[in-house]
Amino acid sequence: xxxxxxxxxxxxxxxxxxxxxxxxxxxxxxxxxxxxxxxxxxxxxxxxxxxxxxxxxxxxxxxxxxxxxxxxxxxxxxxxxxxxxxxxxxxxxxxxxxxxxxxxxxxxxxxxx
Amino acid sequence: xxxxxxxxxxxxxxxxxxxxxxxxxxxxxxxxxxxxxxxxxxxxxxxxxxxxxxxxxxxxxxxxxxxxxxxxxxxxxxxxxxxxxxxxxxxxxxxxxxxxxxxxxxxxxxx
Numbered sequence: 001x002x003x004x005x006x007x008x009x010x011x012x013x014x015x016x017x018x019x020x021x022x023x024x025x026x027x028x029x030x031x032x033x034x035x036x037x038x039x040x041x042x043x044x045x046x047x048x049x050x051x052x053x054x055x056x057x058x059x060x061x062x063x064x065x066x067x068x069x070x071x072x073x074x075x076x077x078x079x080x081x082x083x084x085x086x087x088x089x090x091x092x093x094x095x096x097x098x099x100x101x102x103x104x105x106x107x108x109x110x111x112x113x
Numbered sequence: 114x115x116x117x118x119x120x121x122x123x124x125x126x127x128x129x130x131x132x133x134x135x136x137x138x139x140x141x142x143x144x145x146x147x148x149x150x151x152x153x154x155x156x157x158x159x160x161x162x163x164x165x166x167x168x169x170x171x172x173x174x175x176x177x178x179x180x181x182x183x184x185x186x187x188x189x190x191x192x193x194x195x196x197x198x199x200x201x202x203x204x205x206x207x208x209x210x211x212x213x214x215x216x217x218x219x220x221x222x223x224x
Contacts, residue, residue, distance in 0.1 A: 004156070041216055042117065042202070042213070042214030042215050042216050043157075043214040097210045098210045098211070099206055099210055101147075101159045101162060102159065102212075103159075104158070105156050106155050107154070107156055
């Protein structure tokens with residue numbers, strides 16, 4: 001099993017550009033989520049999904065969209081990138097809920113100029 | 114507001130020595146507490162998960178303790194190795210499945 005796979009590893013955007021961060025898992029996990037990690041702060045939840053076709057907002061959802069058309073994939077879209085979205089983004093998954101062990105991807109380092 | 118505070122922010126230890134990291138939380142109602150290890154440039158990896166009734170849990174040279182009464186946890190690293198250099202993150206889960214993340218403690222092990 002590959003676990004949780006994120007692409008790309010690094011990305012540089014200009015202000016106003018849009019892009020999609022990809023996340024895929026091969027463990028048949030129902031729960032998937034996106035976090036951002038900023039220096040000196042704990043991971044913050046952006047969006048999450050408890051199953052295909054179901055998504056919900058987390059703590060910091062503004063400026064981001066998600067969809068969950070399959071169990072395996074959970075892409076994160078930046079609609080119009082802003083410098084405040086410069087961060088490291090992690091996708092995570094677990095069997096059902098966050099009460100179980102979370103498996104994280106290796107992250108995407110995004111810089112918005 | 115649910116909070117998780119970790120201390121120290123960073124520490125440097127010599128290879129072979131022990132160290133202890135602290136985690137204090139105000140999350141309520143409490144479900145479980147986890148410790149994750151995050152290597153530079155990688156995602157966090159789970160070390161331990163402890164529920165209310167567990168006060169000690171080990172994973173190799175890592176031992177986590179939990180005092181649910183005082184809302185404190187610690188992670189003890191025994192006989193540190195260079196590969197233990199990483200950030201260690203304390204995460205507390207509440208009964209409504211919300212996770213609260215600490216900012217992490219960065220451990221540097223020097224030869």
